[in-house]
Amino acid sequence: MLTITQEKFKELTPSSRLILITLRSIKIADVKTLMKETGLSKRTLMGSLKHLKEESLINVKTCLTDTRRRFYCYEKGLEND
Numbered sequence: 147m148l149t150i151t152q153e154k155f156k157e158l159t160p161s162s163r164l165i166l167i168t169l170r171s172i173k174i175a176d177v178k179t180l181m182k183e184t185g186l187s188k189r190t191l192m193g194s195l196k197h198l199k200e201e202s203l204i205n206v207k208t209c210l211t212d213t214r215r216r217f218y219c220y221e222k223g224l225e226n227d
Contacts, residue, residue: 158201161186162194166203169220174207176217 155163161184168183169175175183180191195218198204202221209215 159194159197161190162198165191165194165218166198166220169204169218174217174219176215180218 158166164184164186165180168180172183177188177191180186181188184191186194195204199206204221205219207217207219209217
């Protein structure tokens with residue numbers, strides 16, 4: 147599934163795993179899209195996104211037209227396939 151170890155993947159919280167799997171399939175999304183796709187609350191989502199970013203499992207990109215808006219991207223190179 148991922149080149150990160152199974153132990154590392156299992157250490158993630160269930161919400162972080164769900165976000166990572168969702169981003170793997172849709173590649174890039176903002177908070178609103180992730181909330182809709184995962185069904186997680188904004189608070190849970192933001193905490194998990196922060197943790198995934200700290201672990202370098204996702205990238206965060208700023209929207210050039212509205213700098214308050216962020217897009218979260220699945221980090222390329224984690225896939226085995």
